[in-house]
Every structure is written in C-alpha cells, then in structure tokens.
Amino acid sequence: MKKQYFGTDGIRGEVGQFPIVPEFITRLGYAAGKVLVANAKSGERCKVLIGKDTRVSGYLLEAALEAGFAAAGVDVMLCGPMPTPGVAYLTKALRLTAGVVISASHNPYQDNGIKFFSAEGGKLTDEFEFAIEAELQKPMGCVNSKELGKAFRLDDAAGRYIEFCKSTFPGSLNLKGLKLVVDCANGAAYHIAPHVFHELGAEVISIGVHPDGRNINDGCGATAPNALITKVKEVGADLGIALDGDADRLQMVDASGRLFNGDELLYVLAKDRIARGQALGGVVGTLMTNLAVENAIKALGIGFERANVGDRYVLELLKQKGWLIGGEGSGHLLCLDQHSTGDGTIAALQVLAAMSQNKQGLAQLLDSVQIFPQVLLNIKFRAGYDWKSDDQLKSKISQVEQQLQGTGRVLIRASGTEPVLRVMVEAQDGDVAMSSAKSIANLVPTA
Numbered sequence: 001m002k003k004q005y006f007g008t009d010g011i012r013g014e015v016g017q018f019p020i021v022p023e024f025i026t027r028l029g030y031a032a033g034k035v036l037v038a039n040a041k042s043g044e045r046c047k048v049l050i051g052k053d054t055r056v057s058g059y060l061l062e063a064a065l066e067a068g069f070a071a072a073g074v075d076v077m078l079c080g081p082m083p084t085p086g087v088a089y090l091t092k093a094l095r096l097t098a099g100v101v102i103s104a105s106h107n108p109y110q111d112n113g114i115k116f117f118s119a120e121g122g123k124l125t126d127e128f129e130f131a132i133e134a135e136l137q138k139p140m141g142c143v144n145s146k147e148l149g150k151a152f153r154l155d156d157a158a159g160r161y162i163e164f165c166k167s168t169f170p171g172s173l174n175l176k177g178l179k180l181v182v183d184c185a186n187g188a189a190y191h192i193a194p195h196v197f198h199e200l201g202a203e204v205i206s207i208g209v210h211p212d213g214r215n216i217n218d219g220c221g222a223t224a225p226n227a228l229i230t231k232v233k234e235v236g237a238d239l240g241i242a243l244d245g246d247a248d249r250l251q252m253v254d255a256s257g258r259l260f261n262g263d264e265l266l267y268v269l270a271k272d273r274i275a276r277g278q279a280l281g282g283v284v285g286t287l288m289t290n291l292a293v294e295n296a297i298k299a300l301g302i303g304f305e306r307a308n309v310g311d312r313y314v315l316e317l318l319k320q321k322g323w324l325i326g327g328e329g330s331g332h333l334l335c336l337d338q339h340s341t342g343d344g345t346i347a348a349l350q351v352l353a354a355m356s357q358n359k360q361g362l363a364q365l366l367d368s369v370q371i372f373p374q375v376l377l378n379i380k381f382r383a384g385y386d387w388k389s390d391d392q393l394k395s396k397i398s399q400v401e402q403q404l405q406g407t408g409r410v411l412i413r414a415s416g417t418e419p420v421l422r423v424m425v426e427a428q429d430g431d432v433a434m435s436s437a438k439s440i441a442n443l444v445p446t447a
Helices: 022-039 057-071 084-093 126-136 157-167 193-199 226-235 262-275 291-299 311-321 344-358 391-404 430-441
Strands: 011-014 047-052 075-081 098-102 111-117 151-153 179-183 203-207 239-243 250-254 282-286 303-307 325-327 333-335 374-380 408-414 420-427
Touching (some): 022 047, 022 126, 075 084, 157 193, 179 193, 193 239, 226 250, 250 262, 250 344, 262 282, 262 325, 262 333, 282 291, 291 303, 311 333, 391 420
Parallel strands (some): 047 098, 075 151, 282 303
C-alpha cells in the first residue's frame, strides 16, 4: 500500500495549497484523535502536545489542529515554538499520548507541515499513519459536549527542554573558555539553543534569533552556513554551530572557517565513543554517506550500514541492528543513548564533549579522513523512459564501478516526485568523479 498524504517525514507542502489548508488540517487532527482514542486503554483520556517552529502559518495550523483534536475528544497542550526534538522529549517526559510538530524543517517559510511522535518520543509507525489516512476517508464528526477536548498552555516548555539538553553533556565537563557562534536559522531554537551553550559556560554570540514569521532558513542556519562562517571569522570565535528551522540538523564551523557536515561529525561521535570504550557494534549512515567516512568508521573496528536517505530510515535501521549512533550528511545525527530522535543541539554537545575529552579540534579529530569529492547530476529524462531496463546505461554504470573499485562508488536514484534521474559518483579524484558522472548522464535520454 502507498500512503496518500504522509511522506517520509509527515505531511508537508505549500501553505494555502492542498493539503496544507485549514479544512484538511482540522480533519487531520480529528482523524489522528480518533485513532489515538481507539487505541487508548479503557478509561484513559488522550492528551497530545503541539509544538511549532516560527513560520507565520504556524498560528493558523495550530488552531486548526487544536479544533480537530478537541472534536475527537482529545486534550491538547500547546507549547509554542519548540524544536522538533524538544516536542519528542516533552511528549515522553510528560507521559502524553502523542506529540505533534508543525514545521517544514529546512524549507522556506511558504511551506509547512505536520509530523507526529509517539508516546515514547519516536516517529509514528507506518501502521499508525495508514490508520489516520483511513480515518480521513470518513466524514468528520464531533463528540458530544461532555467529551470535547480541552486546551492547555505549557508555560515552562522551553526551560524543561533546556535542562534536558544540558543533562546530556558530561557533568565533569564545561564549556568555559569557548567562544561560540550559534545560528538558530530564525527558527524553533532561537530562544533555546543559545541558553543551553551559555549555561554550560560558553561565551555565546547568537545569530538567526530574530524570527519574524517569514525569515526562517532565509540565508541562515544549517542549510545556508555562509552566514555562520562569516560571523565566526568576524568575531574570532572558536567554533560555530548551525541548526535548521526545526533544530534537528547540525553543521559546525571551526575558527578557520572550515565547514564540517553531518558525515564528518558522525565519524567524530563514533571515534570518541570507541576511545571511551563504549560498545557501539556499528554506525548507520545513508546511501549518500561519503565513502571516506564509511572506510574510516570500519577502520575503527566496527560495522557500518547504509539506510535510505532520511533520518526516519536511519532510526529504523539503528533499532533493527541494536546500535546507537547514526546520521546523514545533511546534519541529522542520532545518539540514541541520549535522545529518542535526531537533535541538533544535543549532537553539538556530543561533538563538543568529544573535543574536550580528546583535547583536539575538529580538524585534528578528522585528520585521518579525507572526504572524497562527490558529484551529483540531476537529469530530467523523457516521458516513459525506464532507466532500470536500459542495457547500455547499466553497462556503463558497471564499467564505471569496476574502474572505481575501492576508490569510489556510483549511486543512481530516481526522484520520487518528478521525472529526474540522480547520478552520483564519488572518487578520490574530483576530475574522475565528474567525468564518470557525465559519462553515465550522457546516456540518459533527456526530455
């Protein structure tokens, strides 16, 4: 079965265009509420937490969701702007039935979306999402007045989450003497992340902390790190930390202005835990994780597995393997010994702890890892083209893979939303990566 509304990370789209319209979001709240009530223990009152990022549309969608849940007889707690991982934490800490995040993560402000967390603080299962979609096919109703849901404001949500983040940093360490630039992308962590690092002792210079409803991810944050690089150099900071709009992604910058992506930070986390004698078993990356990082992690004497792109799939494979550490180059980093989901702020604290305990900078911790140049070409192919049945293309891919054996890799993926074939080639030599990618791309019949 294929889901009609849910994608890999909830339901997302442009505000004002179906399904991100008030009527549908109200029905979504009602449908989700009905499923929660149906699965609740006898006599148990369902209560959900709703958090959001800083998009202007958050007010609209929050009200619509609240109405839908109330009509289904579900109580709602509102915590206002809150990082996605903060909602996951609070849902579990407060013993709630579920958590809901109104956010489109790293997308521009015109987009928004809805994603759900379970009572344990993890992403909802496929079965739950299918159940919601089945309920959406039915007419919306309303419980009687006696059973209607109520709404409450959780006034101390930010403080609770700040203390949780701080608790993941080793008690024997502090950040005194460190000058940090923290870029919150004008998003959900604007009133949280700077406090976390400051209260642990760092001198903090904050940027991207003046949201106006329309400037989230706009030239700032993890998806636009040049603002952070510039500020780090300008103020002579030791490090820069960039989060995205809902604060589940992380990129870091050192004093020289060098940017470290999620692949590199994943290696730092794994290396530190091995050095401290922690039994990891292995690390989960994605299909896009740089080959150099895979090789370096395997050289630590542990396993490495690739999941499909998306933190949801990384989490699923981690649970399947019983491992703790995983992530992807975009900056989603999961440390399941600290939190149930990816958290940019907590991941940054884990990296800072690794630096402190090893008394080394990021570049030193990564001196044995030489990231392979990666070329990604997007080719719009003609209607009806089946690349998997193209013998000439398959022969060329096989030829390139043989030439790169041990020194690179090839990944071919079709877009799930448009007629585009993504050709990715990694190689130790950037020119070889580019020429190899082009040799494959040239065989794809374009539109």
